Amino acid sequence: MDPSSSFRDDALNDLLDRAAAPAPLSALMTDAALQEATRAARFEAARDVKSRLGRRLAISGVALALVLGGTGVAAAVTNFEWPSWAQQPDATMQITLPSGAQCEYLIGNLQNADPEIMDAARAFFASAPVPTTAQVDARVVAVHGETLAQTPEGDRDRRYSSGVVGVMADELDADLQQHGFDSAQRPYFEGVITCEGTNQ
């Protein structure tokens, strides 16, 4: 082999190595956000696979469970298996979706390595008020860029459900900050919402 050709090859390799496109997002993303995405994707996958069956069940008037993984991902699950934590949730709320469906909302499965943060979060959920429609609407606008009234009818209940958990997450962040904690350390939590009469 011509010695200069391997020299050229080294030089080309160097050029190609150094031309790597920047990837600032992957450098900045936290481990917690990525782990939450893994778990949320699991619920999304279940919803995609079972959505057709879900609609059929809803039409026949069977109660439908919406599972909210992490802090804002909703999934309709028909052969729903109650998570074990739902037997002793950290919060229970009654909410009404835009469609008029009456729902029970359970929050639990809090996870954080710091026991003091866990105690503060549990105390918050134990006394947290149900988010108002105005709060949820503001959250929906922040995430989707349109109000609930502007949201396609078929998406309203789901956005409202996600908005409720988003407001709860924001309120928890503020509460943790008031108690001297870093809101970035907000515990992971899950929500389960069961509704009668929803078609989503």
Add this chain to the structure above:
Amino acid sequence: MSAVRRARDERLTNALDQNARDLLRYLERRVGSNDAPDALSDTMIAAWKGAARVPTNPVEARMWMFGIARNVVLNHSRGERRRSRLAERLRESVGVLPANNDAAAGLDVLDAIQRLDPDLAEVIRAVHWDGFSLAEISQYLGLPASTVRSRYHRAKRELAHVLGSQVELIQ
């Protein structure tokens, strides 16, 4: 839930946790920072839908997930995009990205790679940006090692021709 399914789900959870950042970097370098959260979301959802097929060997599981990511990139380049709530959460967790001051660096090399046949460009990016070996690339692309090797050498020949003057300058 059966013990088998629980073990399988745990295996996939671990594999995604261990490889999520690398997958995001791989996707970000191919579809850009704006669309990378959606691409990662699509990759993870597709992985969960195919959870029954996740290999038990961690290295093979990693390559299996990059194979899914590669398909997501191909769909993205065909214009099949969707915005998901999961991706919105990922975007929210990072906020505003810093300006990239090195954007101008290596643009001509990037352009040369971009002009390659897409199959050749993928091998170049995988070797030089992602640090994959040719054997690993053949695994996630599902191609014989000899095909990947010949694509790599062809791509290098074409790039050496296009970037000849720069290669000479480095020497």
